[in-house]
Amino acid sequence: MTVYAPPADTPNADTASARPRTYIEAGYTLRSWLLTTDHKRIAILYMVSITGFFFLGALGAAAVRLELLTPKLDLLSADGYNRAFTLHGVVMVWFFLIPSIPTVFGNFLIPLMIGARDLAFPRLNLLSWYIYVLGGLFTAYVLVAGGVETGWTLYTPLSTKYAPGHTVMAAAAIFVVGFSSILTGLNFIVTIHTLRAPGMTWFRLPIFVWSHYATSVILVLATPVLAMALILLALERALGIGVFDPDLGGDPLLWQHLFWFYSHPAVYIMILPSMGVVTELVTTFSRKRVFGYEFVAFASIAIAIIGFLVWGHHMFVAGQSMYASMVFSFLSFLVAAPSAVKVYNWTATLYKGQLDLRAPLLYAMGFIGLFVFGGLTGLILASLALDVHAHGTAFVVAHFHYIMVGGAVSAYLGALHCWWPKMTGRLYSEFWGRISALLIFFGFNITFFPQYILGWLGMPRRYHSYPPEFQSWEVLSSAGAVMLGVGYLLPLVYLLWSLFYGPRAPANPWGATGLEWRVPSPPPKHNFDEIPVVTWKAYDYPPAREEQG
Amino acid sequence: MTSWLPFWPASASAYADRVDLLVWAFSALIIVLAAPVIIGMVWFAAKYHRGSPADRSDAPTRGFWIEADWTVVPFLLAMIFFVWAAHLYYIVRTPPDGAMEVAVVAKQWMWKFQHPGGQREINELHVPTGQPVKLTMTSQDVIHSLFLPELRLKMDVLPDRYTSIWFQADRPGTYALRCTQFCGTDHALMGGRFIVQEPRDYEAWLQASAVDGTLAQEGERLFRRLGCSGCHGMNSAVHAPDLAGIYGTQQPLADGRFVLADDRYIRDSILMPKRQVVAGYEPIMPSFAGKVSEEEILRLIAYVKSLPREGSKQP
Numbered sequence: 001m002t003v004y005a006p007p008a009d010t011p012n013a014d015t016a017s018a019r020p021r022t023y024i025e026a027g028y029t030l031r032s033w034l035l036t037t038d039h040k041r042i043a044i045l046y047m048v049s050i051t052g053f054f055f056l057g058a059l060g061a062a063a064v065r066l067e068l069l070t071p072k073l074d075l076l077s078a079d080g081y082n083r084a085f086t087l088h089g090v091v092m093v094w095f096f097l098i099p100s101i102p103t104v105f106g107n108f109l110i111p112l113m114i115g116a117r118d119l120a121f122p123r124l125n126l127l128s129w130y131i132y133v134l135g136g137l138f139t140a141y142v143l144v145a146g147g148v149e150t151g152w153t154l155y156t157p158l159s160t161k162y163a164p165g166h167t168v169m170a171a172a173a174i175f176v177v178g179f180s181s182i183l184t185g186l187n188f189i190v191t192i193h194t195l196r197a198p199g200m201t202w203f204r205l206p207i208f209v210w211s212h213y214a215t216s217v218i219l220v221l222a223t224p225v226l227a228m229a230l231i232l233l234a235l236e237r238a239l240g241i242g243v244f245d246p247d248l249g250g251d252p253l254l255w256q257h258l259f260w261f262y263s264h265p266a267v268y269i270m271i272l273p274s275m276g277v278v279t280e281l282v283t284t285f286s287r288k289r290v291f292g293y294e295f296v297a298f299a300s301i302a303i304a305i306i307g308f309l310v311w312g313h314h315m316f317v318a319g320q321s322m323y324a325s326m327v328f329s330f331l332s333f334l335v336a337a338p339s340a341v342k343v344y345n346w347t348a349t350l351y352k353g354q355l356d357l358r359a360p361l362l363y364a365m366g367f368i369g370l371f372v373f374g375g376l377t378g379l380i381l382a383s384l385a386l387d388v389h390a391h392g393t394a395f396v397v398a399h400f401h402y403i404m405v406g407g408a409v410s411a412y413l414g415a416l417h418c419w420w421p422k423m424t425g426r427l428y429s430e431f432w433g434r435i436s437a438l439l440i441f442f443g444f445n446i447t448f449f450p451q452y453i454l455g456w457l458g459m460p461r462r463y464h465s466y467p468p469e470f471q472s473w474e475v476l477s478s479a480g481a482v483m484l485g486v487g488y489l490l491p492l493v494y495l496l497w498s499l500f501y502g503p504r505a506p507a508n509p510w511g512a513t514g515l516e517w518r519v520p521s522p523p524p525k526h527n528f529d530e531i532p533v534v535t536w537k538a539y540d541y542p543p544a545r546e547e548q549g
Numbered sequence: 550m551t552s553w554l555p556f557w558p559a560s561a562s563a564y565a566d567r568v569d570l571l572v573w574a575f576s577a578l579i580i581v582l583a584a585p586v587i588i589g590m591v592w593f594a595a596k597y598h599r600g601s602p603a604d605r606s607d608a609p610t611r612g613f614w615i616e617a618d619w620t621v622v623p624f625l626l627a628m629i630f631f632v633w634a635a636h637l638y639y640i641v642r643t644p645p646d647g648a649m650e651v652a653v654v655a656k657q658w659m660w661k662f663q664h665p666g667g668q669r670e671i672n673e674l675h676v677p678t679g680q681p682v683k684l685t686m687t688s689q690d691v692i693h694s695l696f697l698p699e700l701r702l703k704m705d706v707l708p709d710r711y712t713s714i715w716f717q718a719d720r721p722g723t724y725a726l727r728c729t730q731f732c733g734t735d736h737a738l739m740g741g742r743f744i745v746q747e748p749r750d751y752e753a754w755l756q757a758s759a760v761d762g763t764l765a766q767e768g769e770r771l772f773r774r775l776g777c778s779g780c781h782g783m784n785s786a787v788h789a790p791d792l793a794g795i796y797g798t799q800q801p802l803a804d805g806r807f808v809l810a811d812d813r814y815i816r817d818s819i820l821m822p823k824r825q826v827v828a829g830y831e832p833i834m835p836s837f838a839g840k841v842s843e844e845e846i847l848r849l850i851a852y853v854k855s856l857p858r859e860g861s862k863q864p
Contacts, residue, residue: 246709350593352608384638392729458698463737
């Protein structure tokens with residue numbers, strides 16, 4: 001493995017002789033971790049717990065894919081299958097995808113990237129993690145007590161009157177974990193506003209920070225709507241207050257409006273931080289300034305704002321008015337424009353760069369490919385007449401997995417590889433990193449591309465048994481899932497291995513320009529001995545510097 | 550047009566063909582928009598990988614006009630598809646006059662259909678070719694969604710609401726009928742057959758199916774049995790609105806508003822009669838909530854709909 005020396009003109013604090021104590025060395029007891037207020041340690045706490053939830057959610061997926069190997073119901077019971085996909089959805093969405101990048105990498109990197117010693121509210125940050133864990137315990141209870149079979153969307157009146165499982169407890173788990181999101185978002189907004197180092201102007205912020213800013217706005221504004229809706233749902237189920245119950249004059253569609261008012265922006269909660277990560281990876285590993293920095297930064301904000309106005313595209317066949325549907329369809333097309341800006345600008349960033357095809361860049365390029373395809377098939381679903389056919393089928397499953405798994409999970413893993421040396425002080429195996437990136441890319445496509453075809457052929461989602469003519473596509477999909485599973489397990493092995501046996505990482509193994517690379521790896525407890533004064537643009541790579549003068 | 554593709558679904562109507570054409574065009578759009586990214590990434594990775602001798606001078610890091618172009622051009626292209634798809638959606642949401650109406654009631658986990666002539670069937674729907682058919686649908690319990698893949702059509706079926714869908718199937722055959730809104734334990738089994746027949750075969754099927762009378766006749770019997778005719782009948786002494794000819798007209802309400810007398814209004818008037826009282830009448834009608842099933846309400850609606858406009862006394 002080649003380890004690049006940092007560029008000579010990059011300030012390098014990693015002098016072996018007077019090395020300050022790292023944040024990891026600040027204490028080895030369990031207590032020192034569980035009561036820490038250091039944003040870096042809290043990020044590690046999140047990383048450990050989120051990894052646990054990822055593999056729990058993956059178990060649900062494995063059960064679903066195994067059951068679908070044959071057209072008949074043979075492995076699980078009907079309700080067992082319904083519980084498996086509900087578990088998969090609830091855990092992956094609320095306990096992995098939404099918190100993953102912000103709580104792990106946002107927490108770890110935002111203060112370092114903006115030249116701050118910590119987040120604005122360190123104790124609130126720790127509290128967010130405890131709230132996340134509490135929500136997780138509720139989920140674990142639901143799992144042990146027998147599960148819930150409503151699907152992650154909890155549509156009424158199925159969830160309020162007809163599903164026998166532990167719906168109230170599941171709603172409570174989502175409610176609780178939502179508060180963790182709100183607190184994290186609030187903390188990021190205040191931090192980015194108030195704790196930027198001298199000279200770190202808004203237009204010198206890394207795009208990663210911009211995208212987390214946009215994400216935090218969604219977290220703070222949308223999550224309370226979900227919280228309110230969940231309270232109504234729980235009251236409806238427990239006391240029969242009649243908000244959603246048609247027999248009592250309620251409206252079952254009201255739930256869908258409230259749910260998607262949060263849950264559509266939630267997709268951008270998952271994807272905006274991913275876009276931030278990918279921007280960093282593309283620019284770092286091509287050693288070139290982000291093409292059109294301002295466009296990319298503002299596109300994040302545009303996506304966050306328009307993202308609030310498109311929820312009705314989930315309801316084209318639900319019985320809302322035809323003209324409402326047309327407006328929502330139009331607005332959904334509108335959100336494609338800033339997304340296109342991002343994708344084309346990433347590609348243009350690679351042009352005439354010095355592409356270092358390491359695992360993080362492979363993950364980023366995989367993200368771009370899958371996101372383009374997932375996004376454009378999203379336009380098919382935003383097209384009214386086409387959605388009428390594809391809605392509720394495997395086509396939708398394929399689409400949102402391309403965005404949320406092909407996109408968000410690839411970005412998470414890309415971030416993990418890029419900042420692993422910074423977080424742990426160790427270098428991972430580049431060979432295995434590349435293998436896992438390729439396995440995940442190909443495994444993912446084999447798993448989910450067949451589901452586009454299945455959906456267009458008329459295979460509905462959430463079916464435990466299906467017409468036999470669909471079987472070959474289902475088998476192909478399950479085979480891809482095995483490959484994908486291996487791709488996900490590999491990093492667990494070689495990254496853990498690197499913790500103990502990996503070579504020591506220098507402060508700036510990739511020759512990047514961000515502030516986080518100017519402190520030692522791993523960073524000292526207080527990040528910076530002296531708060532830096534920023535006098536350079538973001539992504540100040542050599543060719544970019546020339547045009548500055 | 551699409552049979553040469555092994556993984557392309559069969560289509561049973563001209564409308565479905567139009568949807569397929571849009572999908573093919575959309576696929577081309579996807580390729581046009583994605584190709585620059587995919588080709589660009591692979592090409593740049595090959596040419597500009599670290600250590601390659603490629604010329605990297607004058608690498609651009611911004612370009613307002615090029616960025617404006619690749620924001621606006623894809624958006625305008627996409628707009629063509631938005632209008633195209635919205636137009637097809639408009640067609641499918643606007644039933645023509647004179648469509649044959651079939652009543653649909655969904656419940657966990659079966660589909661119940663009733664034809665205008667009163668023929669009932671479960672998990673099977675027979676329709677004639679060349680005839681516009683409108684399904685008026687409601688659910689007894691949770692939300693379901695009726696999906697007819699070979700027509701490229703689906704619509705949610707909700708409790709306490711009527712949704713509708715219309716089509717004109719042209720190609721005789723037996724097709725799929727599925728539920729696509731997750732509705733509980735046996736969601737996957739809530740399907741059936743959608744049978745499109747030549748008109749004479751459909752006629753033969755109608756004749757062979759036992760009936761107690763048309764939907765409207767059944768509704769009329771029910772109207773008497775439930776005692777509705779005691780108040781709403783022509784010779785009744787009770788001051789209740791005459792129902793003849795009201796269907797599809799605007800009814801003045803006691804609070805000054807007007808309401809369209811459609812399926813939904815008639816249903817509400819049966820179940821929640823005090824909610825919308827017609828101007829000039831006392832709110833004396835009792836609620837029939839819990840006393841009539843969804844299917845019975847559909848029959849009552851069919852009966853009210855069948856009452857002729859002539860001879861109606863205006864309040």
